[in-house]
Amino acid sequence: MAERMVGRQAPPFIMETASGDGERFGKVSLTDYRGKWLVFFFYPLDFTFVCPTEIKAMSMAYPQFQSLNTEVLGVSTDSVHSHRAWIRTDPSDNGVGKLNFPLASDITKNVARAYGVLIEEEGVALRGLFIINPEGELMYQVVNHNNVGRSVDEILRVLQALQSGGLCPINWKPGQSTISTN
16 A cells, blocks of 8 residues: 655665766765755666656756756666766767766665655666655655656746745746735
8 A cells, every 4th residue: 555755754765876977976865955955756767768858858957956946866776887878878879968967776676665666576666756845855746657758847837836835726837826825
C-alpha cells in the first residue's frame, strides 16, 4: 500500500554524481540543499529516447530555477560512469551534452525505492518528480509512465505557486492573485 509523502520530510539520500560538464564525480545529499528549493526528478535510463528531451529542457530552464532559489537534481539507476559518458556524448548521437546540474546515480536503487518510483522487476525508476522546500519538506510529487515526458513550464508554475504561500486556484499563473480566506 502506498504511503503519503507530500507534507512530510523528504527521505534523506546520499548518492554519487557526475557533474553537468562531465568532468568530475562527486557526492550529493539532501542536506546539501538545505535553505534552497529542490526539484528532484527521476528518469528511467541514460541513452534512451524521451529522457534526453526532458533533461535538456530542464538544463535550458536552469537559470529560471536559480532565479527562484531552486536547484535541480536528476537521478536514475545508472552508474555515474554511464552518466558521464552520456553527458560527454553529443546530442546528435543520443547524448545530452553539457548540463547545468549534476546527474546522480542510484545504482543501489534505495533512493528510488524510498521515493516510491522504483519498478522492482525492471530495476529502473518511473518518471517521478518531487519539489522539496528549503526545510526538507516534500511539497509536490508527480509520477507518470515512462513513455510520457514532463512539462518544464508546469514544473515552474507549480514551484512558483508553492513559493507564493497562497491558495492558488486552477490554472493559476505567476502574477495572478491567490485566493483570500478572509
